[in-house]
Each structure stands twice: as C-alpha cells, then as structure tokens.
Amino acid sequence: MxxxxxxxxxxxxxxxxxxxxxxxxxxxxxxxxxxxxxxxxxxxxxxxxxxxxxxxxxxxxxxxxxxxxKKDSQEYRQFSEEVRKRSVQMYQKDVYGDEVNDYVGSFHDALLLYSLAVNETIQAGLSPRDGQEITKRMWNKTFKGITGLVSIDQNGDREEDYxxxxxxxxxxxxxxxxxxxxxxxxxxxxxxxxxxxxxxRTDPPPDIPKCGFDGKGCPPKEKLPVSAFVAVALSIILLIVLLVVLILYRRMKEEAELSEVHWRVKWEEITSPNSELHMDRVGSMHSLVSHHASFDTLAVSETGPRQIFTKTGHYKSTVVAIKTFDRPFNSTKPLLISIKKLRDLTNDHVARFIGVCIDPPNQSIITEYCQKGSLQDVLENDSIKLDRMFKFSLIQDLIRGMCYLHSSDIKYHGNLKSSNCVVDSRFVLKVTDFGLLELRSRRSSHDVDSFAYYRSKLWTAPEILRMEDSRKCADSTSRINLYEKSHGDVYSFAIICQEVVHRKGVFWVRNVENISPHEIYLLVKSDKKPCFRPTLLQYGDDSDDTCADDLCTLIQKSWTEDPNERPEFNQIKNSVKRMNKDMGGGNLLDNLLSRMEQYACNLEGLVQERTADYLEQKKRAENLLYMMLPRSVATQLMQGMNVKAEKYESVTIYFSDICGFTSLSALSTPMQVVDLLNDLYTSFDVIIEKFDVYKVETIGDAYMVVSGLPVRNGLLHAREICRMSLKLLKEVKSFKIRHMPSDKLMLRIGVHSGAVCAGVVGHKMPRYCLFGDTVNTASRMESNGEALKIHVSPETKATLDMFGTFKLEFRGPVVMKGKGEICTWWLMGEENPEFPELSPAEMHL
Structure with missing residues (x-):
C-alpha cells in the first residue's frame, strides 16, 4: 500500500x-x-x-x-539545523517543525551531483549547456553527499537504502x-x-490461508439439509434451460447479424482532403519522419525496383487503408459469415477489419491504416536503428498476431509476408491482408512468370509451390486444405524472421549475388537435398545482425521441408517466452520502454538531421537577405519590426556608368551584355567588400554605392568612397571584355557628400533606398564627368582635405542642370604608403 x-x-x-x-x-x-x-x-x-x-x-x-x-550523521544534523535557521530567517518561522524532511537533503545532493557533472563537462572541453553530456556524467557516479554516500547506477537511478x-x-x-x-x-x-x-505467530503467515481466501477450504460444520440438495437440482435444471435458450438466441442473433449490412461502407462516406482518392507516390517509409493529417500511403508489395502503394482515405474521422478488388461481389451466406468473422477479430497485433465497399467501380476492402507502413519498409530503411531487443519485439508481435489468428475462426493467413505485416505509430507490428479469399485476387495483380510474381512467392512454403504448379490454376491456393495452409504460415514466419534478423532483404543468401527470385523459386520448389534456404548467421560477435542460437534453431525448425515437423504457433510462442526469460526480458514494461527508447533515439536522430538542414537553409536565406539589405535593416525585418526612415547628416555617394554602353550593347547579343555586366560587377563587388561602404543598387550599367549609412562612421565616408573609386578605376583599366578583348571600358565616376534620408520602400521585394538632393547632385557629378576620371564635388573635396593624403586637380566651374555653376575637382590619387598602388603616378599608367 x-x-x-x-x-x-x-x-x-x-x-x-x-x-x-x-x-x-x-x-x-x-x-x-x-x-x-x-x-x-x-x-x-x-x-x-x-x-x-x-x-x-x-x-x-x-x-x-x-x-x-533515516540519516543520523553529525554532518546531516548540522545541515538540518542550518535549514531550520534559514527557514526562520526567510519565513519568520520554522516550517519544518521537529524534523527536516529527508527530501531537503536529497535536493541538496541532486544539486551537488549536477555541479560535479557540469565541472567534469567543462574540464572535458565541452559546452556546459550540452544537457546530454552533463547527463552522461551523472551516471555510474558515487560521491559523498549531505545524506551520506550517494551512488547513481548506469541507468541514472539512485541506489537508496530502505x-x-x-x-x-x-x-x-x-x-x-x-x-x-x-x-x-x-x-x-x-x-x-x-x-x-x-x-x-512465531513465523510468517503462509502464502495461502488455512481455509483459502474465500473460506471454502474448510469443511462445513454441519451437513447440508435436503432442501439444499433440492435447490441445487432445481438450479441445474434451470441452468440447462437457460443454456438451451441462450443457444437458440445466439443462433437467431447470428442470422439477424448476417442479414444486416453494418459491414458495408459507402464510397461517398470515404473522404480525402481533395475530395478525390488518388495514389500518393510518397513512400510509406516517409511516414517515419512525418505524417500528413488525412492522407498517406501504405506499401503492399513490390514490383521490381519500386513499391506499389494502396489508397488511403478518411472514414468516420479515421484514416483507413483501401484495397480494391476486381471480382464480382455475390452476397452469399459463406461470404457474409467470413465478413462477420473478420469484424469480430479484436487483437493488438491484428489489423482491424472495418468493412467492404461494394459500390462499382470502387469495390474495395477497408482496413485499419498503420502510419509506419509495412515491416518491409521499416527493415529496408537504414535510418531506423533496430537492436536485438527491438527485432525480438517485432518477432514477438508477429507470433502473438499469428497465434490469435490461428486460434480464431479464420484459422490461417495463407499469404504471410513482410509486406503484409504493418507497423503502427507505437512500433507495434500487426498482421493484415488475410481472409476473404473469395474477393482477393490470388495473383496479387501480378502477371504469372513476372519478376513481381516470383518475388511474391519467396515467402511461400515449398509444398504449396508444388501444389500450385501441379494444378496449373491461379486460384489453386483456395483448394489447399487448412492443415497445409496453417503449416505454410509457419514457413512464411521463418522467412520473415530471417529477414528481420539480418535486414538484408527477403531470402538473403550469403556469398551468392545476382540470384533472381525466379531462380530462388525453382530451388525452393525442387526436391534436392539439402533444401535451399536463406542464410542464418549465429552469434559470433557483438553485431546486432546475428541470430541467437535458440532463435536460429526455432527458425530452422519452422522452415523445415516436412510440414509435419514444423511447430505450431502456440509452441513457437512458448519457446519464445523461454528465450525472453533467458535474455532477461521477462518484464513486459521493460520491453515496452526499450522499444519506445529505441523509437525515441530514431526520432532524435531524424530531428537533429532535420534541424541541421533547417539551420543551414536559414543561414543561407539570411546571407542572401544580407546581400540585398543592410544587416541591421535585415535583422529588424526578420524580427517583424517596422524599419523607420532615418536621416543621415553626412554621407558620401558614388555613381558610375559606362560611356558608350548603348553603342557597345548594339554590337553585342543580350547574353553577351549580361555576361559583360556580370563579370564587371562581380569584380566590383569583390573590391567594395574591403571598404566600409554599402552597395545600394545597379541599374543597367549604372552602379551606386554609399558610405556613412546605415552605420555612421563620422567623416570617414568620403575617404572610403574615394579609395574605393580609385580601386574600381584601376580595375576597369585592366578589365577584359570576353567577346571584345581589344576594347576597353570607359568608366565615368561622380562623387558627392551631403545629407540624405534612407529607409525601406515596399513590402513585396523591399528595397533600401536613399532620398534627398545629395543623391541628385551625385548623379549630376557622374553625368557631367569624363571617362576614366573621378569627378568630385566641393563638399567631398573639403572633407578629403582633412586627411591630407588625397591629390585633387581643380577642374573649374561646371554648369549642372538644376544646380547652376559649381566648381568641381578631379581626384588624381592618394599619397599613402599603405596604398602605393593608388598614387597619382600609378593611376595614370
């Protein structure tokens, strides 16, 4: 208690x-x-x-x-006294009374354990924010705490004394x-x-009380009277009458249930997001990573290199699997009984049968849909890690499902294979695609003698293959007796077990390559000794792809040539129970937790992979945005903030274009023009990265750059723009046009300093634009300049004079549209030991 x-x-x-x-x-x-x-x-x-x-x-x-x-050390008593004192200091009263709760000391030791783990993590050169590494260093640790010696086992649990x-x-x-x-x-x-x-008593009570738990173990003190015997006789007679009535009632109820059509599903009741069922080509393996809300796929078989997927839809707010059939539906009593048997099946390891749709041309069987797809999908997905316990759990689920199926009114499966075993969202395996042989096509929609046909036979028992071949009938399996079908299921189970253990595909044979399903079909069907079977590797190392000796023996017994020597599923279930105990896996909860832990590890790996992909794409998007907008502006936009326009009192603007660009374009094709501008501006972009400038835009052959915004840099903007202009001018002089290598580009540059307003314009494809008379003046400086020269305004010249390194030549008064007469200057170079290549002498070479 x-x-x-x-x-x-x-x-x-x-x-x-x-x-x-x-x-x-x-x-x-x-x-x-x-x-x-x-x-x-x-x-x-x-x-x-x-x-x-x-x-x-x-x-x-x-x-x-x-x-x-209870802890009774001197150190713990001192700790308790200190806790009481602090309680009085903080709350003005002793909240613990006569005894401090043991959990206070445990909390103290828990914090101490965490601190030790953090210190070890830091000493190992790892991040103290890495929770996984810190947690690992808490396991298998023993230290002296306030409550005594604290020992944490390999599972992270404290080994407490009681x-x-x-x-x-x-x-x-x-x-x-x-x-x-x-x-x-x-x-x-x-x-x-x-x-x-x-x-x-001097010894413990017995396991069972002397008279039993209900007191009936002791004889009555008095003999029963005659009236008691009469009452018993009447009760027996009444019981017999009730039993007869119950049997008659059940028969009448069964007849009534057969006449009802609860099993029928109308096609219009099945919906999908697009109000139309379709075949989704996204494999069911993908459902291991994500599930879309109301439409998915389910693998049912393979045709060579690709898989065939069944339709899915929504029926009564539940996703269901829809498997069509092309045989006519005749509402006979045997068929109705078969449907009723399927509807009565209830087991955690058998896919639930929902009903049948008989509306032409959409005749189909409706069953439970499992999100993880087929067992074949799971085994072939290398991203899913399955250890021995996980594989053993899948085999156990298959055994439980087949035991229930064989003990039910269905009696057998008849087409057991890994693609007919499905896995739900909790990684529980369920058996599906059984029963209703009157409706299911035994050819599985494959042409006889095709690759897919022989591949579908790799799970079939050899005696059944011989019967099919001897009768030459596509529906011969329907006339194979129940005994043969049930033992054929055991053989199919063994093939699936080998497939689960090694995860190398169905019927993997060691050191045999390029063997076709048809060749395997012929070898299995033949009577040659030894019988041809897939390879089983027993324990030889620590690999998870080997088979335990007991399990190997069970598999080999299950696929033996003689059906009479194969065990029944109840015997297989008992054998596996013994194996489970030997493996230390008798606790059902431990197995479930182990399975969920494996599932969580798989999901954790997938989440980390997707997170890394997301962060990489996010970084690329941010870098692209930073190329289009200033970093500070882009950051505000990404945070959902409105970027307000801002006035800058002093900036320097650069304008340039190519003289004769119209004539050059007329002599070139559009692609050559694009290549020319791309080569030129790419080289420009490399140069401006070295300066404190921001590229505003390029329009055709026009190139606009500004310095001093969005991050203000005092008066350095004029120096940065002019040094950049000299570098660009030097680059243009050595630039080669691909399709006109003998021609030279005639770059014309204009520079002006002043005040501007800057802000983001528009919501769709937003642009960071500059406004003000300074922009117009800089443009006029460029248009009134000369080729291969840098035209500088008086405002820029005055700022450059403060540095004392730039050499300018007076041009004289120039009449500019809308500005009148302005005295301007030519920038000839910079006398600076750090930039010898920008000296006037070097610039005129």
Whole structure:
C-alpha cells in the first residue's frame, strides 16, 4: 500500500472489522514522506477517541512499513539545523517543525551531483549547456553527499537504502527491524529487534490461508439439509434451460447479424482532403519522419525496383487503408459469415477489419491504416536503428498476431509476408491482408512468370509451390486444405524472421549475388537435398545482425521441408517466452520502454538531421537577405519590426556608368551584355567588400554605392568612397571584355557628400533606398564627368582635405542642370604608403 497516513489507518480499521487480523495476513505499507514521530505511531490520531485508537493499534499489528533509511550523521544534523535557521530567517518561522524532511537533503545532493557533472563537462572541453553530456556524467557516479554516500547506477537511478519497521505490541511503537542496503543490494537484520508477527505467530503467515481466501477450504460444520440438495437440482435444471435458450438466441442473433449490412461502407462516406482518392507516390517509409493529417500511403508489395502503394482515405474521422478488388461481389451466406468473422477479430497485433465497399467501380476492402507502413519498409530503411531487443519485439508481435489468428475462426493467413505485416505509430507490428479469399485476387495483380510474381512467392512454403504448379490454376491456393495452409504460415514466419534478423532483404543468401527470385523459386520448389534456404548467421560477435542460437534453431525448425515437423504457433510462442526469460526480458514494461527508447533515439536522430538542414537553409536565406539589405535593416525585418526612415547628416555617394554602353550593347547579343555586366560587377563587388561602404543598387550599367549609412562612421565616408573609386578605376583599366578583348571600358565616376534620408520602400521585394538632393547632385557629378576620371564635388573635396593624403586637380566651374555653376575637382590619387598602388603616378599608367 502507498497512501497518506489517514487513508492507511482507515484501511487497517476496515481490515480489522473484516477479520484480517487473525494472523494469516500481512499488510505492507510504503511510506517515504512521514516524519519520525508519525512513523513510530501511525495508528494514533490526537482527535480520535481512545477506543478507536486502541482498535487501530490492534489492527496495525498486521502491518510492516517500508521507508527510506533515516540519516543520523553529525554532518546531516548540522545541515538540518542550518535549514531550520534559514527557514526562520526567510519565513519568520520554522516550517519544518521537529524534523527536516529527508527530501531537503536529497535536493541538496541532486544539486551537488549536477555541479560535479557540469565541472567534469567543462574540464572535458565541452559546452556546459550540452544537457546530454552533463547527463552522461551523472551516471555510474558515487560521491559523498549531505545524506551520506550517494551512488547513481548506469541507468541514472539512485541506489537508496530502505528500512523495514515493525510494531512492538507491548508499547505500540514501530521500530526498525532490518535495513536494505541499495548499493550492496543486501538485507541486514537489526540485532535485538525481532519481528512481531500478528496473531502471536512465531513465523510468517503462509502464502495461502488455512481455509483459502474465500473460506471454502474448510469443511462445513454441519451437513447440508435436503432442501439444499433440492435447490441445487432445481438450479441445474434451470441452468440447462437457460443454456438451451441462450443457444437458440445466439443462433437467431447470428442470422439477424448476417442479414444486416453494418459491414458495408459507402464510397461517398470515404473522404480525402481533395475530395478525390488518388495514389500518393510518397513512400510509406516517409511516414517515419512525418505524417500528413488525412492522407498517406501504405506499401503492399513490390514490383521490381519500386513499391506499389494502396489508397488511403478518411472514414468516420479515421484514416483507413483501401484495397480494391476486381471480382464480382455475390452476397452469399459463406461470404457474409467470413465478413462477420473478420469484424469480430479484436487483437493488438491484428489489423482491424472495418468493412467492404461494394459500390462499382470502387469495390474495395477497408482496413485499419498503420502510419509506419509495412515491416518491409521499416527493415529496408537504414535510418531506423533496430537492436536485438527491438527485432525480438517485432518477432514477438508477429507470433502473438499469428497465434490469435490461428486460434480464431479464420484459422490461417495463407499469404504471410513482410509486406503484409504493418507497423503502427507505437512500433507495434500487426498482421493484415488475410481472409476473404473469395474477393482477393490470388495473383496479387501480378502477371504469372513476372519478376513481381516470383518475388511474391519467396515467402511461400515449398509444398504449396508444388501444389500450385501441379494444378496449373491461379486460384489453386483456395483448394489447399487448412492443415497445409496453417503449416505454410509457419514457413512464411521463418522467412520473415530471417529477414528481420539480418535486414538484408527477403531470402538473403550469403556469398551468392545476382540470384533472381525466379531462380530462388525453382530451388525452393525442387526436391534436392539439402533444401535451399536463406542464410542464418549465429552469434559470433557483438553485431546486432546475428541470430541467437535458440532463435536460429526455432527458425530452422519452422522452415523445415516436412510440414509435419514444423511447430505450431502456440509452441513457437512458448519457446519464445523461454528465450525472453533467458535474455532477461521477462518484464513486459521493460520491453515496452526499450522499444519506445529505441523509437525515441530514431526520432532524435531524424530531428537533429532535420534541424541541421533547417539551420543551414536559414543561414543561407539570411546571407542572401544580407546581400540585398543592410544587416541591421535585415535583422529588424526578420524580427517583424517596422524599419523607420532615418536621416543621415553626412554621407558620401558614388555613381558610375559606362560611356558608350548603348553603342557597345548594339554590337553585342543580350547574353553577351549580361555576361559583360556580370563579370564587371562581380569584380566590383569583390573590391567594395574591403571598404566600409554599402552597395545600394545597379541599374543597367549604372552602379551606386554609399558610405556613412546605415552605420555612421563620422567623416570617414568620403575617404572610403574615394579609395574605393580609385580601386574600381584601376580595375576597369585592366578589365577584359570576353567577346571584345581589344576594347576597353570607359568608366565615368561622380562623387558627392551631403545629407540624405534612407529607409525601406515596399513590402513585396523591399528595397533600401536613399532620398534627398545629395543623391541628385551625385548623379549630376557622374553625368557631367569624363571617362576614366573621378569627378568630385566641393563638399567631398573639403572633407578629403582633412586627411591630407588625397591629390585633387581643380577642374573649374561646371554648369549642372538644376544646380547652376559649381566648381568641381578631379581626384588624381592618394599619397599613402599603405596604398602605393593608388598614387597619382600609378593611376595614370
């Protein structure tokens, strides 16, 4: 029992009223939270009457209490005192009372363990934010904590010590009679503390009470009267009458159910997102990564290098698998009985049959849809890691499904293969595509003698292959007797097991390559000895692709040539149970957790891969955006912020174009013009990366650059633009036109400094644009310039004079449209030891 002290006390009082205090029963209470006072006298309630407390004390003689061992070291007592002091300081009262809860010390040790793991992670050169690495360093660790020696096992669980308390009936106090040491995994009795068994017993109560749990084990004290025998006889007669009525009622009910059409599914009741069913060519393997909400696919077989997928749709808000058939539907009694048998099947390892649609031309069988696709899909997907336990769990699921199928009214499968075993979202294997042979095409829509036909026969037992061949009939399997079909399922099961163990495809044969399904078909069907079977590799190393000796023996028995020597599925199930115990996997919960852990690891790997892809694409998108907009502006847009227009008091703008570009374009093809501009501006872009400038735009042969925004740089903008202009001019002089290598480009450059406003214009394809008279003046400087010269305005010249390194030549007054007469300058070069290539002498070479 594990509950509050009040609930436990009420349970023990009720047990006392029912006579469970006779010494034949022991109650075990797990109490990890109560303080020492409560643990010593759990039966006592201050607000209860003495009579009731005495009854509770008597009842608690039949109870043992399991609790965490109390810490009593000097260090822990000092720690408790410090906790009380801080409680008074922080809350103005001692919130713990006489005893500090053990969990306070545990929290302290948990934080200490985390700190040790973080320190080790940092010492290993790893990130302290890497939770996975920190967690690994918490496992298999032992250290001294405030609660004593703390030991964490390889699963991350603490190996705690526990105490067993027993009440002394003389004083009613529970005392420790033994301790379980979690780290040593031993139980030690406390000397001088005997166990007081209830009912004045000297030994533990027996496993079964003397008269049984229902009291019927002891003979009655008095003989039954005659009236009792008469009552028994009448009861038997009444039971027989009721049984006959029940049999008649069941027969009538079965006839009524057969006449009903609950199994029928109307085609218009099946919907899809597009209101039209279609074949989706995205393989069912993809469902391991993602599922779209209402339409997916399910692999049913293979045709050479690609898979065939069944239709899926929505029926009553559930995704279902739709498998069409082309045979006419005749509502005969045997067929209706078969449908009823399928509808009655209920098992976790058998795909649920939903119904049949008989509306031409959409005649189809509707079954449960499993998101992970077929077992064949899972085995052929290398991204899914399956260890031995996971594979063994899949085989166990298959055995459970076939055991249920063989014990049901269906009796057999008849077409068992890995593509007819499906896996749901919880990685539970289910058997599908059985029953209704009257509707299913035994050729599986494959032409006889085709690759797909022989591949579909790789799971079929040799005796059935010989019968099919001898009868020369496509539907011969329907006339094979039940005994042969059930033993044929065992053979198919063995082939699937080999497929699961090695994950190398169906009927893998070691050191044999390029063997076709037709050749395997002929070898299996022949009577040659030894019989031809796939390869089984037994344990020889630590690889997960080998087979345990017991499992190998079971598989070999299951595919033996003589059907009479093959075990039945109930025998296979018992054999696998024994194997599971030998492997230490008897706990169903442990197996389920192991399966979910494997599934989580697969998902974690897929999530990490997709996350890396996402981050890479995000980085590329951001880099592309940074090429189109200033980084600060792009960052604001990505954060969903509105970029407000901003005024910049002092910037320098560069304009350039190519003189004679119109004539050059007329002598070139459009593609040659594109190649020319691409080569030129690519070389320009490489140069401007070296300066504190921002490329605003290119329009045809025009090239516009600005410095001093969006990040202000004082008066350095004029220096950066002019140095860049000299570099670009030098680059143009050595530039070669691909289709006109003898011609030279005549670049004309204009530079002006002043105030502008800048902001993002538009929502679709937004652009970072400059506005103001400074832009117009810079454009006029370029249009009134000369080829292979840098035309500088007086404002820019005044800023350059502050640096004292630039050499300018006075041009004189120039009349500009809308500006009047302006005295301008030519930039000849820069006398700077750091840039010798920009000297006037070098620029005029």
């Amino acid at each position: 594990c509950a509050s002290n009040k609930v436990i006390r009420n349970i023990m009082l009720v047990a006392d009223e029912m006579g469970f205090n006779n010494g034949e029963y022991i109650f075990i209470n797990i109490d990890l939270f109560s303080n020492k006072q409560t643990l010593e006298r759990p039966w006592f309630q201050l607000d209860e009457a003495k009579e009731k407390n005495d009854r509770a004390r008597k009842a608690f003689e039949s109870m043992l209490t399991v609790t965490a061992t 105490s067993i308390l027993n009440m002394n009936p003389e004083d009613g106090v529970f005392r420790v009679i033994g301790n379980y040491l979690g780290r040593q995994k031993v139980f030690e009795k406390v000397e001088g503390s005997p166990i007081f068994w209830p009912g004045n």
